[in-house]
Amino acid sequence: NAGVTQTPKFRVLKTGQSMTLLCAQDMNHEYMYWYRQDPGMGLRLIHYSVGEGTTAKGEVPDGYNVSRLKKQNFLLGLESAAPSQTSVYFCAAAQGVVNEKLFFGSGTQLSVL
Amino acid sequence: GIQVEQSPPDLILQEGANSTLRCNFSDSVNNLQWFHQNPWGQLINLFYIPSGTKQNGRLSATTVATERYSLLYISSSQTTDSGVYFCAGDYTGANSKLTFGKGITLSVRP
Numbered sequence: 001n002a003g004v005t006q007t008p009k010f011r012v013l014k015t016g017q018s019m020t021l022l023c024a025q026d027m028n029h030e031y032m033y034w035y036r037q038d039p040g041m042g043l044r045l046i047h048y049s050v051g052e053g054t055t056a057k058g059e060v061p062d063g064y065n066v067s068r069l070k071k072q073n074f075l076l077g078l079e080s081a082a083p084s085q086t087s088v089y090f091c092a093a094a095q096g097v098v099n100e101k102l103f104f105g106s107g108t109q110l111s112v113l
Numbered sequence: 114g115i116q117v118e119q120s121p122p123d124l125i126l127q128e129g130a131n132s133t134l135r136c137n138f139s140d141s142v143n144n145l146q147w148f149h150q151n152p153w154g155q156l157i158n159l160f161y162i163p164s165g166t167k168q169n170g171r172l173s174a175t176t177v178a179t180e181r182y183s184l185l186y187i188s189s190s191q192t193t194d195s196g197v198y199f200c201a202g203d204y205t206g207a208n209s210k211l212t213f214g215k216g217i218t219l220s221v222r223p
Binding site for chain 1: 114117143144146148154155156157158161199201203210211213214215216
């Protein structure tokens with residue numbers, strides 16, 4: 001049972017390039033989230049989903065897009081990467097109600113040069 | 114949104130010591146949780162504790178929702194307890210984001 005799996009684990013982009021981060025969960029959880037973690041700022045919510053086919057904006061959504069075409073997958077896209085998007089990105093999933101007991105993936109370290 | 118303050122920001126312990134980590138909220142919260150981020154960056158859910166007290170081995174947590182705080186107790190600390198401890202909660206009455214504190218960095222020395 002892998003839980004929440006993120007790919008890739010590391011990535012370096014040049015400014016203006018695009019990429020997609022994949023989050024997959026095998027727990028059949030309804031709710032999925034993308035967070036970013038920056039030094040001294042804790043974790044901030046980018047986007048989240050309350051079920052297949054739904055997405056919603058979080059605290060810092062600008063510059064990112066998401067999709068949840070299948071219940072088990074939540075994709076985070078950067079259309080035109082900027083140095084300000086250098087961060088560690090975490091995906092999380094929760095079962096019961098939104099925000100109930102989050103389980104996190106292992107993170108993706110992204111550097112935008 | 115709610116404000117989450119964690120204290121102390123940094124803590125150094127000798128192995129075997131006990132400690133209390135505190136989380137204060139600016140308003141009533143739901144879904145209060147404690148997480149441990151180990152030195153390799155992995156985030157582990159320690160407790161989902163919207164109210165009351167829970168224990169898991171050497172760790173226990175207490176949330177007093179009416180007074181807007183939660184405490185995490187670590188007893189007989191071990192070097193593997195090192196890392197950053199985060200608390201998080203969301204604002205009562207709204208389908209809103211889970212707000213994280215900035216974390217408490219714990220170093221347990223052998």
